[in-house]
Each structure stands twice: as C-alpha cells, then as structure tokens.
Amino acid sequence: MSTRDTRPGSAGGVDTPGPLHGGPDDDYTPEQLAAMRREELDLLGARYDGVEVLHVDPGPEPGSRLEQRAVRQVGWTFFLAGVCAFLFLVVYVGSGWFLPEWQWADEGSAWSAMFTPLLGLFMGLSLTLVGVGLVLYTKKLLPHETAVQDKHDGSHFDRVTTGATLVGGYHNSGLPRRKLITRSLGFMGAAVGVMLIAPLGGLIKNPNTGNPLGRTSWAEGIRLVRIDGSPVRPGDQQPGSLETVFPAVPGGNLESDAATMLIRLRPEQVDEDRPREGQADFGYGDYVAYSKICTHAGCPVSLYEQETSRLLCPCHQSQFDVTQGAKPIFGPATRSLPQLPITVDDEGFFVARSDYIEAVGPTYWNRERI
Template sequence: MSGEEVKPPSEAELAKMDRDQLVELGTKLDGVTLVEYPDPWPVKDTRAEKRAERLVALWFAISGLAGLLFVVSLIWWPWKYEAPDNEHGHFLYSLYTPFLGITLGLAVLGLGVGILLYTKKFIPHELAVQERGDGGSKEVDKATIVAQLADTGTRSTIARRSLIKRSAGLGAAGLGLAAAALPVASFIKDPWKNTDNKESLWHTGWQPEHPGEVVYMRRNTGRPHEVALVRAEDLDAGGMETVFPFRESERHDEEALSAALHRSDNPVMLIRLRPADSARVVKRKGQEDFNFGDYYAYTKLCSHVGCPTSLYEQRTNRILCPCHQSQFDALHYGKPIFGPATRALAQLPITVDDKGYLIARGDFIEAVGPAFWERKS
C-alpha cells in the first residue's frame, strides 16, 4: 500500500480522461493498489471459452424452461383428485405437487448456477489492497466508480456474449413468470361466478342439488364405494363420529361416492351429548333448532386456518384442533374458548327422516373454515 496522497484532478482534466485513466485514478483515490487484475481469457474465442459460454447459457436455458414448465403445470396439469381405481388419472394427479416443486426448484437452481458459473468463468478475479479511509462520495468518486463498473462489465465480456445474455434473460423471465403465476393463479377461475352452487366458498357438499333432495349422513367405512348411513341410535351418549353427505342419486356412482369422502369441506363432527350436558347447552341466535335432540353437528374445518378439528373430549365437551390448539365449546354453539381461533364452528342443521336416518336439513348458513376477503366475519 502507498501512503501518498493523490491530488484530485480539475473538472477540465477529469473530462479529458478516458475510462482506463478513470479506473486507475479511482483506485488511487480510494487508496487501492491492484496487485493482480488478470484477464480470464487473454486469448479470445478459444474452444475452452466457447465451452464455458455454452455451459453458462445451458443453465440459464434450464432455468427459463423450468419456469415455463412450472407455469404450465400450475395451470393445466390435472390437479383434481382421482381415485386409485383410475390408474391413469390417479397417477397424473399424484405427480402434480412433485412436478411443481421440481420445476420451480430447477428454475431457481438453474439461474443461481448460471450466475455463479458466469462469475467464476468471466468476471476478472482481481486481487486488491485498500487503505482505510473516511469521508463521503465526491464528484470525482462518482465518476470513477461508474468507470470502474463499466470497465468490469467490459472485462467480463458480457457485451459480446449474446448467447449468455439471451439465455440469462430467458432464465430470469421464466423464474419471474413462475413467481408471478403463484399469486395470479387463483384469479384465473372466478370463484364468484356461480356462488349459489356447492362448488363456491359459500356452500359445501351438504347443499341439496334440487328442492326436496334428501342429503343423508354417511360414515366412512374405509371402502369408498360402500354406503353406510347413520341412524339416531347408532351413537352412544357422549360419542362422536365423522360423517359425510350422501344422496340416493350417487348410490351407484363410484366416482361421486369417493369424491364425497375426499372433498375438504364435507366432513362433519356428529356429536351426541349426554343428557345432563344437553340440558346445559347454549344455542346460537337463529340456530335454536339446528340440533336433533342430543345430536349436534359441527363442521370439521377449524375457523382459524382450516385444520381438521378431529378431537372431541367427552368429559369437558370440548372440540380440539391439533394444529394450533384452538378449543371450541360444544355446549356453547361451538364457540372458541382457547387458542387463535376467533369464530365459532359452523353448525349444520340436522334431523331424522321417517326411517330413522340422520339427515341434513340444508347446507350450513355460513361459510365454513377460515376467513377470506369477502367474508364479513
């Protein structure tokens, strides 16, 4: 290092300097001594240089193509559940999430590896020593740093490597498109186009498809195509069972029977309170007749973030969500009493038919699960 003070040039002298002179001046003004500043490719256009350029371009191209594949798979890959008995459909469905992860991972990896390889192969690896100094940036400092950056760009030969520039642009565009597609994907299909049907956020599979249709409560026996309806006498006092909707029109439709068990907003906790507990129930205004005797039915979707509230504590009559430990009081219209949940569990209105089978009197009167933008509460 040198302790000699460098006198800044006048504005007229500064204007006459070329880039090399500005680079040299900038290093001196910053108290920097360039020990080594080698050209990565002193002999231009060699086979090794071309191979290095193609390798960098290959990784950028992989990133761009992977980003495009991510967007394509996110939007057009078969993502709806298919039962295992449909081998082809189930196989494609099972690849949806892994394919999203692989393509997005490759997009990030390809761009990162391409940048690292370009830095290693083409950016000059100078060795510099700089003296410690204080003070802000002057006009001469600004001019020299711009010159140094421009010189670095020239020495890295990026200006004449159109293949790398195009492939890098493809990689950055592909990854950017993938990142933009994630928040935009939910707007491709309008969730409010037909809000009165059971496919909207406001309704569930318990909604009758036509006036007068009976929707039964069905238990899951482990065999998707078996229909096991629930009678009022099937549960002991203090018992709980998860039930799903069933329609007679679906009895011989294997796909519909299986889909009813896998739809996320269908599961309902059917609880039969003990007589002593039933006498202490506090009912929600407007839902005074939603129960049938000692039987109460609540959605299994937690009102916090939609985890399954699959635990029922008979002694305390509390419904528990294992994800974030929210607790709901089954004797107080499913009101939250502990944890992050702030809204009561939606209650399904139920009764029995003339054969003693438990049925739904209609759909939930509020949206189940966590909040969303259009929800008022």
C-alpha cells in the same frame, strides 16, 4: 520531480509516471474529470487509491475456441435454468386446467402425490443452475485481477472514478458481444422471476374462490351416510342415540368439516325442544343434525349425555344443549353448533336440504354469542 498538466482536456497526470499526492478534488475540477475518457478515469482513480496489481489473467482470447466453448456452456446453463423455471409454472398453473386437479387425500392419485415434489424439484434445479451458470461465467470468461487497494473517502473524485471502474468492469466482462449469454440471461431472468412471484398470494390461482371456509360438501339432496357409506333412514336409531354421518360424495367421509351428528331425541326432549330462531323446520320429526366440529377450537364433539341433553367436547369441556339449538351452556365455546337442515328423499333416506347456513368450526369464533 515531474509536473502534471491539469488543464481541461488533458490527461490530468495519468500519463505522468510516479505517485500522485494531494487531495483529488483540489487537483481536478468537475469539468476536467468530465473531459477524460473512461479508461483514463479508471486508471487515475486506481493510482490515487494506491492500487497495487499483483496478478492479471485477461481470460480467453476473444473469438477463440476456448471462449466459444465457455460461452456455450454458460448460455445453455442459463437456458436450462429458465426451462426448469418454466416447468415449475406449468405444474403450478396447469393443475386443474390442462393437468389433473391435485387434492389432499389419505390415498391420493399419483399426480396429487407428486405435485409438491415436482414443484420443489423444478424450483431447486432452476436456482441451482442459476448458481452454476454464474460460477462458470466468473471462472471461464471474466478477467481475473488480484490487487490491493486503499479505502475510498467518498469524495466527488472517488464517485466519478469508481463509476468509470464499474462501467469498465461491464465492458471487460464481454457481455455486450456475447449475445448467446445475454439472451439466455434474459430468458432465465424472466422465467425465474415469474417462478418466484407465482406462489405468493395466489396471484395466478386464487385458493379462496367460492368461499371454501364458509361452505362444506353438504347441499340439497345429498344423502346422510355412515362412515362405511351406508345411507340412514328414520327408525334406524334408538331414541336418545347419536350417529356420526357424512355427505354421500366422493371422499365425503374424509372431509373433517362435513362430519355431522345425527341425533334422535327422546319423547320428553322433543317436548322441551326450543330451536333457534328461523331454524324451527331444520329437523325431521324427532331427528336433528348438528356439526361435529366444536366452535371453540375445532375439536370433534363426541360425547352425548341423553339424560341432560348435552353434547360434550372432550378437549376443553364445552357443552351444548341439543334442546336449545345446540347452544353453548358451559365451557369456552361462545357460538352454537351449526345445524344442518334435513329431510327424507323419495326412497325414505335422510338427505340434506342445503348446506349449513353458517360456517362450521372455529374459523369465525369472533362472532357474537348466539
């Protein structure tokens, strides 16, 4: 039977053939382990773990044409992954800056139609190339070893030798001397990292700039037009009638939050009209205008009973009295329909005096009853 030299600075029995027995932490002090080289620790840990190496393929010869070709393939794959991630950022950040502004529309421009597909294409290509590069690197450049090994018991000895094994794996990977791969990895990591972070929470472009939930396209001087784009003037409607109008802006008749009901009251309704406080001058003569979007769940208010002065939402039967500032008098709605202040311009057509002074629709349905 051979004996092992366990003095500090010795190889700790690594140079002694045959199996090792006993508890590792009892056989080696922390000082002895610290004095050993990484290669010695790696080998010692493997022997104590009962590792049986079945096959070893060291990979391509350093500096050979085979290695150089594999390095170029992996490096260019990682580089292209970074380029695709960068193109994703160009599309995402450039919209409205140096690229056309994209917008939702029934018939949008070619750019608007391609905006989301381009984002998906470049992100998908980038992540796919990351995977391809890792597979190529593993198959063509890393040493391949097949071994059988026992489980670790978590001792100090295991922690030290396992650390040496991990560091040895990094050195065996060849990354320290393959500069093309390390540089392309750095570029790819930075680009892919920014690509994955950019869409989260509007970190680059805040979609809520300008309070979009609290305003519409209505503004001072904007004409009220029908869905066909024709303007409306007093006298076009019969008393007791309702007409849906939109702002005379590009795409105005496609903006659901801007849909407005222009109502001409009957003479007896004018006498009963009790507008909300501070909105006595929002109407024009016997005309009033209210948002068409129900304050309960956002359905279009589309039924008008002129005999009862009630606007009816068909979804959940909320009812609003137009002679009381469109106050809800029945159903689940708890907030009045916002009123649009209107007047006429120099040509005699109806125009808005401003936007709605409160948010339209159910976005703010937790406000107190008005």
